[in-house]
Amino acid sequence: MKKPDLPSKVCPVCQRAFTWRKKWARNWDDVKYCSKRCSGQRNMQSPVTR
Template sequence: MQKRQSKHKGKSALAEKLCPVCQRAFSWRKKWQRDWQNVIYCSKRCAKNKITKEPKPCE
């Protein structure tokens, strides 16, 4: 009898990205499966506190 191999390979096999705000690594989630290419921030909090590339003009 052969052992069946599971499709699930564990959390270490998931894709990871680095959040530009908090510098933490975050893993792929099922809710992001259709839009993983466009996910930049690890949370709504980091998206709200995103760092802008344009300096604010001095008055």
């Protein structure tokens, strides 16, 4: 599979698109956040600003 053909999702915390990674192969349907940082900030009121 080529990189442009990989599935992607949008992180609900930072609103960035992130693509499939091999380490997520077994549980891609359960992956919701792009990083551990966003997973830790999921309970925050406002999204991460940059």
